[in-house]
Amino acid sequence: MKRNSKNSIVKKLCLGSAQFGLNYGVNNLRGKIPEEEVFDILNYAVNNGIEFIDTAYDYGDSEKVIGRFIRSSDKGKQLKVVSKLPKRENVYEILTETLNNLGIKKLYGYLVHNFDFFLRNPDIWQIFLKLKNEGKVEKIGFSLYYPEEYYKIENFKFDVLQIPFNIFDQRFSNLLALFKKKGIEVYARSVFLQGLVFKNPNELCGKFSKLKEKLFYINSLSEKFKIPLSAIFLNFVIINENIDKVVIGVDSLANLKTNIDNLKFQNVIRKLYPQLLELKEIDEDIVVPTRW
Numbered sequence: 001m002k003r004n005s006k007n008s009i010v011k012k013l014c015l016g017s018a019q020f021g022l023n024y025g026v027n028n029l030r031g032k033i034p035e036e037e038v039f040d041i042l043n044y045a046v047n048n049g050i051e052f053i054d055t056a057y058d059y060g061d062s063e064k065v066i067g068r069f070i071r072s073s074d075k076g077k078q079l080k081v082v083s084k085l086p087k088r089e090n091v092y093e094i095l096t097e098t099l100n101n102l103g104i105k106k107l108y109g110y111l112v113h114n115f116d117f118f119l120r121n122p123d124i125w126q127i128f129l130k131l132k133n134e135g136k137v138e139k140i141g142f143s144l145y146y147p148e149e150y151y152k153i154e155n156f157k158f159d160v161l162q163i164p165f166n167i168f169d170q171r172f173s174n175l176l177a178l179f180k181k182k183g184i185e186v187y188a189r190s191v192f193l194q195g196l197v198f199k200n201p202n203e204l205c206g207k208f209s210k211l212k213e214k215l216f217y218i219n220s221l222s223e224k225f226k227i228p229l230s231a232i233f234l235n236f237v238i239i240n241e242n243i244d245k246v247v248i249g250v251d252s253l254a255n256l257k258t259n260i261d262n263l264k265f266q267n268v269i270r271k272l273y274p275q276l277l278e279l280k281e282i283d284e285d286i287v288v289p290t291r292w
């Protein structure tokens with residue numbers, strides 16, 4: 001990846017689509033995005049170099065909305081789609097429905113969405129391998145929440161891992177070089193911790209009070225260097241060369257434009273990187289949204 005090539009950096013973005021089908025995010029004030037605006041977002045994303053979109057069967061009607069865009073636009077057909085299996089054992093039927101929803105014949109990536117479900121139903125992995133061999137998916141893998149989950153699958157044959165990663169949640173840091181060495185494609189999600197990082201630090205209470213001083217500090221960096229808060233969190237993940245794609249959810253077209261524009265600050269964040277690394281939070285009750 002060329003550090004100074006904006007186009008190559010934009011290609012590192014993967015558009016998250018949970019808000020295309022759900023009222024998603026702790027700081028989401030507008031709810032599910034209207035379909036017309038979703039189309040505007042997708043058009044802008046493709047026109048500006050974003051090639052990947054992340055969705056899931058469990059994201060409401062997100063797959064169907066994306067599918068209507070793909071069917072209506074040649075640009076949509078350029079998108080590489082990653083989707084995820086819900087907690088269901090009938091993998092073939094679910095994947096067939098996903099492909100029909102999306103209006104495509106093949107997924108770029110198909111992931112196990114719930115790891116605990118997988119541990120209770122390990123036989124579904126043989127179906128994933130078969131789907132790959134049949135050409136219905138190009139790459140298969142897992143969506144993880146905890147680093148220790150990886151050690152339960154390290155001997156499996158898989159291509160992709162999706163993991164949470166942000167300034168506060170650096171739990172997978174020590175594994176990233178290993179993933180790269182093994183040729184595993186890594187997708188980082190939860191860059192903005194579901195929007196929690198945009199809250200006023202004074203409003204953080206209870207267990208989240210532990211983030212107050214850290215968030216005040218990041219806000220002070222934002223003011224001092226005249227960098228948007230979102231740019232600090234986004235570029236912290238973008239500049240990590242062991243991460244292949246960064247999944248970002250947006251709640252409007254303007255939000256997408258801002259995120260793409262924020263990529264111009266990557267070199268400033270490189271200089272601030274040592275300070276940002278020190279802000280990691282080890283309390284999983286804070287950094288794992290499923291525990292909120």
